[in-house]
Amino acid sequence: MTRKNIKKRKKLSIKKLLIFFIPLILIITILINKNQIKCYYLSKKTGYQEKTIEVFLDKNIYQQIKKEKYSKTLDNIINSEYYNPKYLDSYININYLEKENFFKNINSLLDLGYTDNDINNIYAKLNNESINIIIQNQYIKDITNIINLSYFKESYLERYIKYLEKDNNNEIDTSVTYVNIGLDNDYYTNVSKITNQEDILVLVNKYHVLESNYEPNDLEAISSKYNRSVNGKLRKVAKEAFEKMCEAAKKDNITIYNGSGYRSYNYQKSLYNRYVSIDGLKAAETYSARPGYSEHQTGLALDIMNGRGSFISHTDKEYTWLINNSYKYGFILRYPKGKENITGYMYEEWHFRYLGLDVAKKVYDSNITYDEYIAKNN
Numbered sequence: 001m002t003r004k005n006i007k008k009r010k011k012l013s014i015k016k017l018l019i020f021f022i023p024l025i026l027i028i029t030i031l032i033n034k035n036q037i038k039c040y041y042l043s044k045k046t047g048y049q050e051k052t053i054e055v056f057l058d059k060n061i062y063q064q065i066k067k068e069k070y071s072k073t074l075d076n077i078i079n080s081e082y083y084n085p086k087y088l089d090s091y092i093n094i095n096y097l098e099k100e101n102f103f104k105n106i107n108s109l110l111d112l113g114y115t116d117n118d119i120n121n122i123y124a125k126l127n128n129e130s131i132n133i134i135i136q137n138q139y140i141k142d143i144t145n146i147i148n149l150s151y152f153k154e155s156y157l158e159r160y161i162k163y164l165e166k167d168n169n170n171e172i173d174t175s176v177t178y179v180n181i182g183l184d185n186d187y188y189t190n191v192s193k194i195t196n197q198e199d200i201l202v203l204v205n206k207y208h209v210l211e212s213n214y215e216p217n218d219l220e221a222i223s224s225k226y227n228r229s230v231n232g233k234l235r236k237v238a239k240e241a242f243e244k245m246c247e248a249a250k251k252d253n254i255t256i257y258n259g260s261g262y263r264s265y266n267y268q269k270s271l272y273n274r275y276v277s278i279d280g281l282k283a284a285e286t287y288s289a290r291p292g293y294s295e296h297q298t299g300l301a302l303d304i305m306n307g308r309g310s311f312i313s314h315t316d317k318e319y320t321w322l323i324n325n326s327y328k329y330g331f332i333l334r335y336p337k338g339k340e341n342i343t344g345y346m347y348e349e350w351h352f353r354y355l356g357l358d359v360a361k362k363v364y365d366s367n368i369t370y371d372e373y374i375a376k377n378n
Helices: 003-046 050-058 072-077 085-093 102-112 116-125 128-136 143-148 154-166 172-181 236-251 265-279 317-329 357-366 370-377
Strands: 219-221 233-235 256-260 301-306 331-335 348-354
Touching (some): 003 050, 072 085, 102 128, 116 143, 172 370, 233 236, 236 256, 236 331, 317 331
Antiparallel strands (some): 219 233, 331 348
């Protein structure tokens, strides 16, 4: 075979190869472009990224996805290491947020049993630190109810969880209220120093302490007509309200007197120590406050006596009148019956606290203690 014929044969072979491969390359190119075109088209139609559409098609879930609204969460998580196919429906409904460890955390919450609605609520109300606290604990079925309460305090989240684990006999709102009061701790522990000592609405109890040198600067002596005590002073606004109440009671043939008003820190200290020496610590603390923890030091509280010279009893007509009318003058019964576990004190029919007309009526209408009122409104 001549060199010329060999060259001719080579050319024919190359030509045949080109005739075979060129259409093949064209077909492959068309197929690739067709897939790209399809992804581009579906991306425009659904709002998902093209690479997300490719994953949908690859996983044969596009037909399911196209029926649902666009989900930015799904659009992003499906292209990450955190995608879990069993949570596909949840991803669709979880609102996307630019939060640290968002994908990891929503998977953890889903693993614990929280629904997509729970997760949306959790992320709407809580910061990442609180979400981590939830993840570190077992599933809490009432978490949504807890964080939706108007008096829920995020800084108390871990305390709510621990209290619910310890005591789940109460309603959720009651448990949250108790923690807000401080009842998840023993009395006189986790104590806060009072910073608003002059405020008419100041809360003084076994978790809130006054300064030892605090004395109101507007103390005034109660009229001798309505006083039977050496502790015969109240703050001006409380004193005027008490005298007005005494005058109103008199018109209804009811006679009441102050039996003990403002007490200094040192006076309360002496009184408390005397009761402890007589009845012992445990018994004394059911009816006497430690120094600094007494409402009497605020000049806004008083023990009321009847016209016969005794402290008010629930069987007295004076007591009935006070229960029905004291709020009209800004006073409430501070330590009511059946609330000993909340106030920390025995039922004291004689101990009334001035709060002003508005708040006194709200506490009266709600039939709750002042501790509970503050826990739900502060």
